[in-house]
Amino acid sequence: MMFNKAFIRCLICLVILGYGFLFIVAIGNYSAEIERLQDDHLFFRAVLGLIGALGAVSTFLVWFLMLFHWGTNVFKSGGYKLFWFLSMFLGMFVGSLFYYIFVFELKKSLKQNKAEEILGTP
Numbered sequence: 001m002m003f004n005k006a007f008i009r010c011l012i013c014l015v016i017l018g019y020g021f022l023f024i025v026a027i028g029n030y031s032a033e034i035e036r037l038q039d040d041h042l043f044f045r046a047v048l049g050l051i052g053a054l055g056a057v058s059t060f061l062v063w064f065l066m067l068f069h070w071g072t073n074v075f076k077s078g079g080y081k082l083f084w085f086l087s088m089f090l091g092m093f094v095g096s097l098f099y100y101i102f103v104f105e106l107k108k109s110l111k112q113n114k115a116e117e118i119l120g121t122p
Contacts, residue, residue: 008065011058012100015093018055021048059093066096066104073103073110080109 025031038045067088075081084103087095102108 008062008100008104011062011065012097014051014054014058015062015097018051018058021051062100063088063093063096066099069104070099076109076111084109 025034034048038048070081070084070088075084084095084099088099089095091098103110
């Protein structure tokens with residue numbers, strides 16, 4: 001199964017879009033307006049449902065792909081490998097987002113990248 005960086009970046013964008021929408025609704029007290037818009041406009045309801053569904057599926061895919069990336073790479077030390085495993089295992093989706101930023105994109109704490117061939121990343 002080949003995944004490239006562009007695909008994973010699209011998944012991350014969907015995750016951020018889904019969680020970002022939930023965050024804005026939670027802090028802005030827009031629930032009444034959104035409920036009214038959903039009742040009045042079927043298209044708005046469909047868009048929100050699509051964002052929610054794609055965000056949820058993307059969250060699990062990112063978590064799985066980052067665990068796969070963790071398992072197929074050699075880290076600078078065993079401590080880094082243990083830290084990132086615990087962050088993704090205990091922190092789940094938030095830990096995998098941090099792993100994506102610091103290890104997958106910035107390549108911090110990696111000695112060599114064997115998964116680049118498998119994931120199709122340059």
